Amino acid sequence: MKPLIPHDTLHHHANPRARRGEPIGPRPRAVLTQEAMREAREEIRAWPGYRPTPLLALEGLAAAAGVGQVFYKDEAHRFSLNSFKALGGAYAVLRLLKSRLPAGVTTEALLAGEHREAVGEITVCCATDGNHGRSVAWGAQQFGARCVIYLHATVSRGREEAIARFGAEVRRVGGNYDDSVRQAARDAEANGWFVVSDTSYPGYMTVPRDVMQGYTVMVDEAIQQLDAPPTHCFIQGGVGGLAAATLAQLWEAYGADRPRVVVVEPEQAACLYASARAGAPTAVEGELETLMAGLACGEVSLLAWEVLDEGIDDFMTVSDAAAVDAMRLLADGVDGDAPLVAGESAVAGLAGLLIASQEPALRSALGLDAQSRVLLIGSEGATDEAVYRELVGRSSAEVMAEVATHA
Ligand SMILES: Cc1ncc(COP(=O)(O)O)c(C=O)c1O
Incomplete structure (x- = not known):
């Protein structure tokens, strides 16, 4: 089989602590409870403009990777923000505002501006590499709070402008994301x-827990859209929140039959991989220079780690070049698959799957075969148009136009 993605380095760590073939245990459940996940679902599904994002079966890609099926959850269509992050930050903003306002204030009342004066006194802020800040700014604008967003040096102008469009004050900071x-x-x-x-x-857990609970809405949609349980899920990792929400929801839904979950990170910012190898949260120092801006994180989220430590089966890293190849494969569509727009932080999971599928030893270690049913989370669309065009060689609109002619 001709490799879909050439690569030279390969880092893989099979997690000896992973509890496979067992139901979800008390440690991850202490972080993400069923009740809180249900609450997030009820809330977010009632927001104006809510629609489940599509789950696409990529048959050409599955055949090329030698697996049975590949399902791609396309978060390019999440609200108007083009990434799954719309579910997390905005939901956490809402929960925070409600906790500061008199009991009984409803989302509808906030959206209608009924508590404008009280909410306008509240300022929310965060650091971001793009997508999370956009979600917080969007949530603050919808519900009427003030918002200040911190960007480190390498976050693109396009992402800065997208955040500012939601009315947030943007402040640039030297150093990396963690600074x-x-x-x-x-x-x-x-x-x-x-x-x-x-x-x-340490000492800051409530809000990031709400953020992860918001993400579970996406995973729940995917579970409803699948007609049988997946055998594998390849999911990209930044601080680990997305992977934790994904794992927890899959584990709750499928119990001991849950899929094998593989976290994939950029090789220059692999804090989850480093933590798994060390057996404890471990920071990665330096500039964290990777094209995959949303995954450029050097420190794991401690709460996410509580879910991941005994649940993630495998940790992998991929290069920037592999991510760009994966973006182009999706934009072209493999063997008859419809073209797809995916941003650079959306495709690490796909790159990991393709590399694993073409490396005989890893393929067999991960149990990938012609019966495998693989779930991928395409976590963003073209969230920075200039970056997308530079990496893929054409604009997201041009790729979308090909989708229209594809059918
Ligand atoms: C598009 C995209 N995918 C994945 C992630 C990773 O999420 P987490 O940092 O929760 O691991 C991010 C984080 O910003 C992101 O923007």
């Missing part, structure tokens, strides 16, 4: 603002 997290925390403390972060740290 911007610390700056947001310091300013919030000094000004009486509320940090709405997607990552947890």
Whole structure:
């Protein structure tokens, strides 16, 4: 079989602590409860403009990878934000505002501006590499709060402008993502603002838990859309929140028969991989220079780690070149598959699947075969058009136009 993605380095760690073939245990359940997941579903499904995103069967890609089926959850269509992150930050903003307002204030009342004065006194803030900040700014704007967003040096102008369009004040900070997290925390403390972060740290757990609960809405949709349980899920990792929400929801739904879950990270920012190897949360230092901006995280979310540690079966890393190849494969459509628009942080899982499927030893270690049914989360569309065009060689609109002629 001709490799779909050439690669030179390969890092894979099989997690010896993973509990496979067992129902979900008390440790992950202490983080993400069924009740809270249900609450998030009821809330978010009632938001104006809510629609489940499509789950696409990519038959050409599955055949090329030598697996039975590949299902791609396409988050390019999530609200107007083009990423799954719309579910997390905005939901956490809403929960925070409700906790500061008199009991009984409803989402409808907030959306209608009925508590404008009280909400306008509240400032939410966060650090972001793009998508989370967009979600927080969008949530703050919808529900009427003030918002300040911190961006580190390498976040693109396009992403900055997209955040500013939702009315947030944007502040640039030197250093990497983790430095911007610390700056947001310091300013919030000094000004009486509320940090709405997607990552947890000692003493800061409530909001990131709400963020992950918001993400589970997407996984629940995928479970409803699938007609049989997947055997594998390849999921990209930044601080680990997405992977934790995905794993927890799959584990709750399928119990001991849950799929094998593989976390895939950029090789320059593989804090989950490093933590799994060390057996404890472990930071990765340095510039974290990767094209996959949403995954450029050097420190794991402690809360996410509580879910991942005994649940994720395998940890892998992929190069930036592999991610770009995966974006182009989706944009072209493999062997008759419809073209798809996926941003650079959306495809690490796909790149991991393709590399694993073409490496005999890894293929067999992961149990990939012609019967495998693989779930991928395409976590963003073209969230930065200029970056997308540069990497893929044409605009997302051009790729979408090909979708129209494909049928
Ligand atoms: C598109 C996209 N995918 C995946 C992730 C990773 O999510 P997490 O940081 O929760 O692991 C991010 C994070 O920003 C993202 O923007």
